[in-house]
Amino acid sequence: MGEVGSSEINQTARSPLGRSSLRQAPWWLIILGIGIVFVLLAMMRNEDYAKTLGYVLGGVGLSVFITVVAYVAALIIGLIAGLGRVSANPIAYHTATLYVEVMRGLPMLVIILYTQFVIAPMIGAQRNPALSGILALALGYGAYLAEVYRAGIESIERGQAEAARSLGMSAGQTMRHIILPQALRRVLPPLGNDFIAMLKDSSLLSAIGVNELTQLARIEGSRTFDYFRAFNSAAILYLILTLLLSLGVRLLERRTSSGRR
Amino acid sequence: MDDAKPIPHYIGTPIITMKGISRRFGHTLALDNVSLDVRRGEVLMIVGPSGSGKSTLLRCINYLELPDAGMVEIDGVVLSRHGVDLNRIREHVGMVFQRFELFPHLTVIQNIMLAQRIVAKRSPQASEQIARDLLAKVGIGEKADSYPVQLSGGQQQRVAIARSLAMQPKVMLFDEPTSALDPEMIKEVLDVMLDLAREGMTMVIVSHEMGFARAAANRVVFMDQGRIVEMGAPEQVFDNPHHDRTRLFLSKVLQH
Numbered sequence: 001m002g003e004v005g006s007s008e009i010n011q012t013a014r015s016p017l018g019r020s021s022l023r024q025a026p027w028w029l030i031i032l033g034i035g036i037v038f039v040l041l042a043m044m045r046n047e048d049y050a051k052t053l054g055y056v057l058g059g060v061g062l063s064v065f066i067t068v069v070a071y072v073a074a075l076i077i078g079l080i081a082g083l084g085r086v087s088a089n090p091i092a093y094h095t096a097t098l099y100v101e102v103m104r105g106l107p108m109l110v111i112i113l114y115t116q117f118v119i120a121p122m123i124g125a126q127r128n129p130a131l132s133g134i135l136a137l138a139l140g141y142g143a144y145l146a147e148v149y150r151a152g153i154e155s156i157e158r159g160q161a162e163a164a165r166s167l168g169m170s171a172g173q174t175m176r177h178i179i180l181p182q183a184l185r186r187v188l189p190p191l192g193n194d195f196i197a198m199l200k201d202s203s204l205l206s207a208i209g210v211n212e213l214t215q216l217a218r219i220e221g222s223r224t225f226d227y228f229r230a231f232n233s234a235a236i237l238y239l240i241l242t243l244l245l246s247l248g249v250r251l252l253e254r255r256t257s258s259g260r261r
Numbered sequence: 262m263d264d265a266k267p268i269p270h271y272i273g274t275p276i277i278t279m280k281g282i283s284r285r286f287g288h289t290l291a292l293d294n295v296s297l298d299v300r301r302g303e304v305l306m307i308v309g310p311s312g313s314g315k316s317t318l319l320r321c322i323n324y325l326e327l328p329d330a331g332m333v334e335i336d337g338v339v340l341s342r343h344g345v346d347l348n349r350i351r352e353h354v355g356m357v358f359q360r361f362e363l364f365p366h367l368t369v370i371q372n373i374m375l376a377q378r379i380v381a382k383r384s385p386q387a388s389e390q391i392a393r394d395l396l397a398k399v400g401i402g403e404k405a406d407s408y409p410v411q412l413s414g415g416q417q418q419r420v421a422i423a424r425s426l427a428m429q430p431k432v433m434l435f436d437e438p439t440s441a442l443d444p445e446m447i448k449e450v451l452d453v454m455l456d457l458a459r460e461g462m463t464m465v466i467v468s469h470e471m472g473f474a475r476a477a478a479n480r481v482v483f484m485d486q487g488r489i490v491e492m493g494a495p496e497q498v499f500d501n502p503h504h505d506r507t508r509l510f511l512s513k514v515l516q517h
Contacts, residue, residue, distance in 0.1 A: 162325055163362035163421075167376035167428060168352025177375060181366045 032243065039236055049229055055220050056233040059213035060241070066134055066212060067199045073138035074198070075191070078145025083175070085150040096146065103143030109204050112136040116208040133205035141198050148190045152183035188256050192249035196242050203238075213237060272479065273301035276432060276463055277322060282331035284317050284487075291317045292328065293487035299432070304464045306474045306495070309484035310510055315467045318484070319434050322465065323347075323354045336431055352380055355425030359437040361417040363409040363424070369396065370405040373424045381428060388427075395423035399453050415446030419453055426457075433457065435466040469514055471499060483507045 043049040084096025103111065115136035120126040156179050164174040206215035213234055221230035277299035284292040291314045299305050307315040320326035322333060324340050324347055333340045335350055364372050373392035377383045383391070396402045399419040401412075409417055418438055425433060435454070439447045451473050458464060458477040466478070474481055474495045481498040483491040483506075491498055491507045499515075502508045 157360075157362075159358055159360055159362040160364065163356070163358060163364070164376075165348075166323060166325060166351055166354070166356035167424070168348045168380040169376060170348050173379055177379065178364055182364075185366070 029243070029247075032239075036236060036239060036243075039232075043233070043236075048224075048226075049233075052220055052224065052226070052229045053233040053236075056213060056217045056230065056237060059211060059216035060237055062130070062210070063199065063202050063212040063214075064241070066130060066137070066205065066210070067195070067202050070134045070137035070141065070202075071195050071198055073134070074141035074145050074194075077138060077142030079149055081142060081146035082149025082153065085146055086153050088171075100143045100146050103140050104147075106140070108137075108140050108201050109207060111140045112204050112208060115139070129205070129208040129210045133202070133208060133210050137198055137202065137205075140201075141194060144194055145191065148187050148194065149183065151190075152187035153179055155186055156182050185256055189249055189253040192245070192252055196245045196249070199241060199245065200238065272303050275299065276301045276336055277465070278332075278334040279318075279321070280332045280334075282318065282321055282328045282333070284314075284321060284326060284328050290487050292321065294331070295484075295487070295489055296331075297482065297489065299463060299465055301463055302461045303480065304458045304478045305466070306478040306481045307465065307467045307484060308469060308471075308474070308481060308510075308514075309490075312486075313484040314487040315484045316436050319436050319465060319467050322432075322434055323351050323356060325356070348380070352376075352428050353431045355422075355428060355430035355433040357418070357421050357425060357433065357435045357438050359440050361409070361414070361421045361441070363417055363421055365409050368406050368408055369401075369412070369420050372409070372420060373427050376424070377427050391427050392423070395426050396420070398426075398456075399423045400449070413446060414442045415449045418442065418446075418450045422450075422453055422457075430462075432463045432465065435464065435468065437467055437469075439468060439470060471515065475499065483510065485510070 043053050081096045081099055084092040085100065087093050087096070106114075112133060116126060116129055116132040119135075120132045125131060153175075160178055160182070161174050164178040165171075169177070202212055203214035205212055206218060209215065211219075217230045217234035220233075221227040224230070275298040277297075279295065279297045282292050282295045283290065293314075295314070295318055297318070307318065309315045317326055321328045321331075322335070324333065335354065338345060338350060340347065340350060363369075364375070367375065370389065370392050373395060374385075374388040377388035377391060378385065393402065393405065396405055399422060401416050401419055404412060404416060404420070409420070412420065422433075422438075438454070439450055442450065447470070451470060454464070454466070454473070455477050466473075468474075478495050480492060481495045482489055483498055483502070483504075485506050491502060491504050498507065499511060502511060
C-alpha cells in the first residue's frame with residue numbers, strides 16, 4: 001500500500017490485520033530513491049560521466065514535451081472514441097471499435113514508423129519527425145484511453161442514467177452532466193498510469209530520429225563508444241521521471257478512493 | 262400517519278391509460294397483457310410478491326422500460342406514436358427510486374437545480390428558489406449544500422422526491438421508495454408522500470407499506486405473475502380479498 005510519508009508519524013499504529021505501518025511503508029521506494037541518489041552522486045564525481053549525463057539530460061525536455069502534447073491529444077481522441085464505444089448509434093460504435101481494435105492490434109513502434117514513413121510523406125510532413133511522433137503516440141494511446149473511458153462510463157450504475165432520463169434529460173445531457181463527471185473521477189488513476197506508459201513509449205521515437213532522451217543516449221554512446229555510461233544516464237533519468245509520476249498517481253488514487261464524490 | 266384519512270380526492274379523468282402491456286425478459290413474461298387506468302388526483306398502490314411485474318409495470322409508464330406490446334397514453338399523448346418526444350413526457354412524470362439515485366457528484370441543491378436548468382430552462386435564480394422551497398417542504402432545508410453521501414437514507418429519499426417535484430410533474434411514480442430504508446427512516450418519507458397525496462398529486466406507488474395504503478390510497482392493485490389479480494379500495498383488497506392468491510400474499514405480508 002502506498003503509505004508514503006505517514007510511516008514516521010504513527011509507527012506504532014496497527015491496522016486491523018495487525019500489520020504495523022512500519023511494515024507497510026514503501027521500503028522498495030525508499031531503497032530505490034537512496035540508490036538513485038548514490039548513483040547520481042557517483043556519476044557527478046566522474047567528469048566524463050557528468051558530461052554524458054548532462055548531454056542526455058538535454059533530451060528530457062523534448063521527451064516530456066512530446067509526451068504532454070501527445071497525451072492531451074490522446075485524451076481528446078480517446079474520449080471521442082470511448083463515447084463511440086458506448087454509443088447506441090451503430091455507425092459511431094463500429095467506427096470507434098474499428099479504430100480501437102486496429103490501433104491496439106499494432107505494436108506502438110509500427111504505428112510510429114508507419115506515421116513517419118507512410119503517412120507523413122503523403123502529406124509532405126516527413127521533415128519533422130517529432131510531429132509524426134506526437135501524432136503516432138496520440139493515435140496509438142487514444143485507443144487505449146478510449147477503453148479506459150468506456151470502462152469508466154460502464155462502471156456507473158444504470159440507476160443514475162434512469163434517474164436523469166426520468167427528469168427529462170436527453171441521452172446527451174445525461175452523459176455530459178451525470179455519467180461523464182462521475183466516470184472521469186473513477187478513471188483518473190488509470191489515465192495517470194497511461195501517461196507514465198506513454199512517457200516510456202516516447203523512447204520509441206528514437207527509431208525515427210527524434211532527439212529525445214533515448215536518442216541522445218544513443219548518439220552519446222556511439223560518439224564515445226561508452227554505451228555503459230550513456231544508457232545508465234538514460235535509465236536513471238527515466239526512473240526519476242516515472243517514479244515521481246507514479247507517486248503522483250498513487251496520491252491521485254488515494255484521493256479518489258477516499259473522496260466522497 | 263396519525264391523521265385521519267386524507268382529503269376526499271377529486272378523482273378526475275384518466276391521466277394514464279395502459280392497454281395490453283406485455284414485457285418479456287428472456288423466457289419469463291414479466292408483464293402479461295396488463296391494462297390499467299390512473300385517474301387525475303388518484304393515489305394508486307401496486308402490491309404483489311417480488312417478481313410479480315409491479316416494478317416493470319411502473320417503469321413502463323414513462324418508457325424507462327419499453328413494453329414489447331401494448332399502449333401507454335399519458336395526458337392524451339400515446340408514447341409510442343411517431344414523433345413523440347419522450348424527454349418532454351418524462352419531464353412531467355416524476356419518478357422516485359428504491360435506491361434514491363441522487364447524483365453523488367452534485368450537492369443537494371445542485372441535484373434539484375440541474376434538470377430545472379437544462380431541461381426546463383429556468384433561470385439560476387428561479388431554479389434555486391424552487392429548490393430551496395422544496396427542500397423546506399420536505400423538511401431538510403439546512404442540507405442544501407451537503408453532498409448525498411452525507412445524508413441518511415431517509416433524507417436522500419426526500420431530496421429525490423424534491424428533485425422530481427421541481428419539474429412540476431403531473432404524476433409521481435414511486436418504485437419501492439421505502440424498501441432500502443432503515444425502519445426509523447420510513448416514516449419521514451411516508452409523511453412527505455402523505456402530504457403530496459393530500460395536495461392532490463396523482464401518485465402511482467409500488468410498495469408494501471400497508472399502513473400507508475390504508476391511509477392514503479384510493480385504489481390498490483394486487484399483481485402476481487405479470488397480471489393484475491385484483492383491484493379495489495384498500496379496505497376491500499386487504500380485508501376482504503376475492504382471490505386466494507391475494508389472501509395468501511397478504512397473510513405473509515401482514516403476519517408480522
